[in-house]
Amino acid sequence: MNPESLIASAAINIGLAIFILTLFSILKKQPSNDPIYFPRRLSESQRQSQSQSPSHRRDENRSALSLRRFLPSVSWISRAFRVSEDEILQTNGLDALIIIRLFKFGIKFFVVCSLVGLLILLPVNYSGDGLTAISHHSLDSFTISNISPGSNRRWRKRYFEMWERGEPPVRRENQAKSIEKRIEDLRRRSVVKKHNQTPLLLNPSKEDSVKLSLYEENLEELHHKIHQLQCEDMLKEKELPVAFVTFKSRLGAALVAQSQQHSNPVLWITDAAPEPRDVSWRNLAIPHRFLPLCNFGVIVAASLLTIFFAIPVTAVQGIAKFEKLKKWFPPAMAVQLIPGLSSIITGYLPSAVLKGFIYIVPFAMLGMAKLAGCISKSKEEIKACNMVFYFLVGNVFFWSLLSGSLIDEIGESFTHPKDFPSHLASAVSAQADFFVTYILTDGLSGFSLEILQPGLLCWDAIKSCTYGRGKEKTPYLYSLPYYRIIPLVSLSVLIGIVYAVVAPLLLPFLIGYFLLGYAVFINQIEDVYETVYETCGQFWPCIHHYILIAIILMQITMIGIFGLKSKPAASISTIPLLVLTLMFNEYCKMRFLPTFNLLSIQNAKEFDELDEKCNQVEFNYENASTAYCPPCLRPLNCMESGSSCTAPLVSSSSF
Template sequence: MNPESLIASAAINIGLAIFILTLFSILKKQPSNDPIYFPRRLSESQRQSQSQSPSHRRDENRSALSLRRFLPSVSWISRAFRVSEDEILQTNGLDALIIIRLFKFGIKFFVVCSLVGLLILLPVNYSGDGLTAISHHSLDSFTISNISPGSNRLWVHFSCLWFISLYGVYLLYKEYNEILAKRIQQLLNIRHQPNQFTVLVREIPFCSQHKSRGCCVEKFFSKHHPCAYHSYQILYDGKEFKELLNQAKSIEKRIEDLRRRSVVKKHNQTPLLLNPSKEDSVKLSLYEENLEELHHKIHQLQCEDMLKEKELPVAFVTFKSRLGAALVAQSQQHSNPVLWITDAAPEPRDVSWRNLAIPHRVLPLCNFGVIVAASLLTIFFAIPVTAVQGIAKFEKLKKWFPPAMAVQLIPGLSSIITGYLPSAVLKGFIYIVPFAMLGMAKLAGCISKSKEEIKACNMVFYFLVGNVFFWSLLSGSLIDEIGESFTHPKDFPSHLASAVSAQADFFLTYILTDGLSGFSLEILQPGLLCWDAIKSCTYGRGKEKTPYLYSLPYYRIIPLVSLSVLIGIVYAVVAPLLLPFLIGYFLLGYAVFINQIEDVYETVYETCGQFWPCIHHYILIAIILMQITMIGIFGLKSKPAASISTIPLLVLTLMFNEYCKMRFLPTFNLLSIQNAKEFDELDEKCNQVEFNYENASTAYCPPCLRPLNCMESGSSCTAPLVSSSSF
């Protein structure tokens, strides 16, 4: 890739980012776009039912037609940097804060790395004389490729490698320690949540005497945990319930639309509307009869005799104390380990009810199927990645595909194609990957939505590392050196290792595209804008707009940002010119996602920081890859002493990883006995013990036992129609 292509890529990405952010700052001021850009605030104000809240007063000011509404501004950026961590933690939870801490980690890490790279490594690389031995690339004079083999200048890179590695490990330890402290504090703040008193029990035996599994739960825990056990909630196969509930919700929506339409017609008082209102009244009575019939069917299915036939070997068991629940969740209950399997219960809104119906013995097959599907997707994705590298290596591609030379007939088009197009095409292909992986993760049988997203995070990250990083490296090297590889196959490993520095320009354009264009499109939300415009012009005309409220997509944000961290760490010593661009990447991402977390995305569950161990693992993989890469480069540069001296650093990093697994990871997975006891003692002082476990005993009502929403009151009752513990 030549300098013109890099400049073209930077110019296009910067221009698009400025245009998109300018457009966003204008569209955000339009009250009609509030359901897109303020759905979280609208939803909260609707729940609070406060017509004169501060947010409503802001809306009144914004609704006034003025020139200011159509002028771009950057006030949202300054507002984002004024939001404190405590505010995010209080209003959005620790999981949302972890996203912000990831961006802050990137800023802190790459600022220091940039200083080291620009002040020390860049002058050393630029003053080298190794370019005569290798092919010329646009960034080679600023990379380690410009250092001649055997030069003592490589000891500067060796020293910087040790410093960057140790600094990264220090930051990781500090982050892990601080987030662990915040997790314990957050668990204390939300200690009244039902999941701290509840255990999920699977593979419950069937009682042939009472023809039920519920009595087995009662007998087992009353016998083995008599002081701590309180009650249980058995689960049921709810397929029939779900079908009837969906039909009832559909009819409720139609009834609501008809009632709203009749109110509008009543206010209009137009004679021409009298006949349609009679038709609407007939439809309304018919729908009400159908709804009454569905209610009757649901109540029939919810009787005790019918429920016993649909029992699943799964139950939520509630205890009188957190200590009792923690002891049960962390211990083996039966001599046969595949019976009475216990696990800490997720919070009620996080439960994946669909997956709880999957037999526990089938879960390994589900996991295997998901791994196979993800592997096939990864292999298939190698085709577009190779095609992208073919575009990036346009000069080599012309030799193998002569018709491509026609591109040069249009001035400047070649620079745009080789500079901007490869990273844009790759980003477009990558966009669909997280959604596909989340769909696969939902088939793996996870007990909660958060575990589905954590699993999807892992699959997406390894997919990106395998395809976007390694395969881009390999395919780019094969295209660049394909002739020499065939004529001198023994030199293939050397050519492959040298591709790390040769691909620096491609990854620079990828960071520019992912950061500038990607984050700008994230905040603009063009898909929702188009859908809202279509909806407003068709069937949604005249209807009140509902907020487009979605949960924070951890499975999409964390892996993509972690890949950029990996690219930056691997190239920190190899090509330090890339590092300043990463600082801009993380600064823009920080501002964008503060805005999205505060105004757009909803908090649908709280794991108290269980995503951080994944992020820690990803960053540690990046540091290890950097060290392995430098061991290979030192070897290629005829500096075996530096390669050998890097091995202890690699060993220290692996030992640090094992230490973190022992020191931090267990506390992120479970509530410790010590903390459980302390929380119980605090409840005893506040006289809240009985209230907490009584609340927990009714919190895990299966969806099939919940009555339909009462349309007159608009409230939904979550108390079970039939209490399972009474069987």
């Protein structure tokens, strides 16, 4: 990749980011777009049922037509940097704060690395004389490959419940269906009334109102009977494989959850239950003996997806290595007939195409994780988070590195096989320009599209012009996609750590990446996404593991590069650092990891004593007893629609 390609990529991504963020700042001020850009605030105001909440007052001020509504602004960025961690913790929970902490870690860490890299490593690399031939790689002169083998210019960087399974199937009842049809007919007849040629009015007669209320009472009573009969039939047919057990104290729940109940450890398994809103009821009916088979199937499916995606990644690297591609595929030279087109194709297109392919991966992995039999939604997302990260490391990092090196060096390797190690070391450093374009595309274009939400904008426009015309808009409220955000950001951390010494010029781009990501996701967490469960920081051990992998890869890379650069002493002295890193990881697993997985007996006892002082023991026990209620046993209100997580087992759509 030549300098023109890198400049073209930077110019396109910066231009797109400025345009998209400008468009977002204008669209966000339009009251009609509140369901897209303020769904969380709208949902909270609806729950509170306040006629003059702050969000409503904001809408009233913005509803007046003024020039300010159509002028771009950056007030959302300044507001994002004014939000404190305590505010995020109180309003969104610890899991949302972990994402913000990840961005803060990236900002602080790479600012320090940039100071060292740009002031010390970059001049050392640039003043080397390792590249005597003309290179097509624009960053080679600033990477460690520019230092000749054997040179002394070597720098090293040291751097209370248990869970239940089972949910009965829904049956169709003709009697309930008939009653619902009568209710709908009465409502339709009540609406069809005219008054002096005016539009239709909702003015039911007294007789119809009496019939309507009578039918509604009969329907609700019938629904309760259906639920009771279904539960009785299910209990007669088969005993539930598991159950929720409620304790009056946290101490008792902690002791049971952390102890083995039977001499056969797989005969009776106990575990702490997730939050009631976090329970994945559909997976509770899966017998425990089938879970290993489900996990194995998910691993096989994820592996096949990873192997399949090696094809587009190789094609992307073929586009990026355009100079070599012209020799193997002469018709590609036609691209050079249009001035500047080759720079766009080699600089911007590979990272954009790769980003487009990667976009669908988190959703595919989440779908697989749902088939693994996890008892909670959070465990499904954690499993998907791990699968997405390993997919990105395998395909985006390793396969991009290997395929790019092979495409670049295969000809040289055949003609000069003895020089293959030195060519490989140079090729590893040469991939820095591709990862610069990837960081630019993922950060500038990716984060800008994340905050603009073009998909929802198009869908809302189509809906407003078709079947949703004239209807009140409902907020587009979705949960925070941890399984998509954490792996992608962690991959950027990995790229930055590995290339911090190899190509320090990459570090300033990473600082911009994390600054923009921080502002974008503060806005999304505060205004857009909803917190649907709280794991009390279960995602942080995953982030710790991802950063550990990045440090180990960086150290292994430096061991290999020092060896290929004829510096065995530097290579050997890096090995103890790798050992110390692994030992530190083992210490963290012993010291900190159990805190995330288990509630200590000491803390459980302290919480129980606090409940006794506040007279909350019986209250908490009653709440816990009713909270973990399966959908088939929840109280029904057939005239009101609930959310997806509290929807009744028998609904009108099932008849």
